Amino acid sequence: MVVSWLKGRPGTLDELLEFVKMHTLLKEHEVTPRQSEIMTHFCQYLGRPVPDKFQILPPNSVAVFLHLRVLHLISASLQVERCTFWKNFFTGPIFQKPQSDQEEDTASMEGIHQNECKEVELPMAVDCHFHPDRLSEITSIPWEENITKHLYAGPVEPNHRHCSLHPHHARKSRRLLDEAVERLQRLLRSEHVTAFGEIGIDHSDPESEWAYQSELLQRLTPLVKREHVLVIHIRGMKNDCGTEAYLLLLHHLKKRISRMQRIHLHCCTGYPYVLERWLEQFPETWFGFTSMVKNFDRYKRDSLNLVKEYRHLLETDAPYFRLEG
Structure with missing residues (x-):
């Protein structure tokens, strides 16, 4: 699906790999032993060869798509509506840190203060072109x-x-x-x-x-x-x-x-x-x-x-x- 969105037509994982190889924003990152183990299982599942060592730059296997940095690069290349689809369709868990009584009181006061300020808040804007x-x-x-x-x-x-x-x-x-x-x-x-x-x-x-x-x-x-x-x-x-x-x-x-x-x-x-x-x-x-x-x-x-x-x-x-x- 991601390849199809990026290419504008049905695509393959190998084409996605070529897209990642072309992207000069990608930098070398360490592949930990645990990541390497997971990538090996991924290759075996797909029936793909397992390289001697997985590497990010240049990417040498479709299994590197499991690396967070590569996923970040791919997601940044998608149009906004595509990213919104993933966020809405695959919702993640919400982790909430337990609060002490004092922290809870402070948070409540901050919430009240924020509500009071909402009436005078101005919209955020960026001047995208000036000299x-x-x-x-x-x-x-x-x-x-x-x-x-x-x-x-x-x-x-x-x-x-x-x-x-x-x-x-x-x-x-x-x-x-x-x-x-x-x-x-x-x-x-x-x-x-x-x-x-x-x-x-x-x-x-x-x-x-x-x-x-x-x-x-x-x-x-x-x-x-x-x-x-x-x-x-x-x-x-x-x-x-x-x-x-x-x-x-x-x-x-x-x-x-x-x-x-x-x-x-x-x-x-x-x-x-x-x-x-x-x-x-x-x-x-x-x-x-x-x-x-x-x-x-x-x-x-x-x-x-x-x-x-x-x-x-x-x-x-x-x-x-x-x-x-």
Whole structure:
């Protein structure tokens, strides 16, 4: 069942093993003697050969699916509704630690306090796309007083902090693009990098620059790894619904990007037809929406309703969409 969900068709355990082998997030973990014993019985049950030693990286037997780390990786690769199915269908036991009288009184008081606070609690939200560097510039707030102080608190070299390859920059000189790609490649060697982008197509730029955008896109897509979230930027021509730009980018990506690539489609403004085609090709796509929704026509509002709620990403795209007043 899991293989069928991941592959989009009936699959086998061997195909699931190949999927796990391809996943670069998997790390080596010790297989204890007790785990090895259980895996041996599992192989014997399935009529599979038993290796001299079970290993996680690379996985050398379907029996390693019994290892918690591998199960965690597989479950993280499933869509949310699939994970919900497993949690609801196979409910686990609830273990409750015995409480002393004093602990029980404290827990009761905490419960009362939480109930009192519920009326003033605000919903939790995450700004999924904003630009701290440009926000700092436009507000004239020094970097050291800005949120970037925290974003760059780790051991990051200054020339690694920013590497802009937005479609708007595709017309830069070959030398500047070469330098930017070189910085990007250095950044991608770090295991702390979790997202790649934003890259894509922007046809609000002059038509003379479109070919350069396609050329830059072809240069960047081979650098995308499966463990990254690919952040996509798409804009159509001025006063256009953007369908042409969306379908052109989809045509580019489907030849170069894994079908199961996790994608954040930033500032989505596409029509329902576009979103349906996009999800057919890339089912692991999440859609970002900005304050532009207040100007959506009925077709774009239909797209907003088409996207499942858990796939909505809220974005300020700061500093570009300011609050009125």
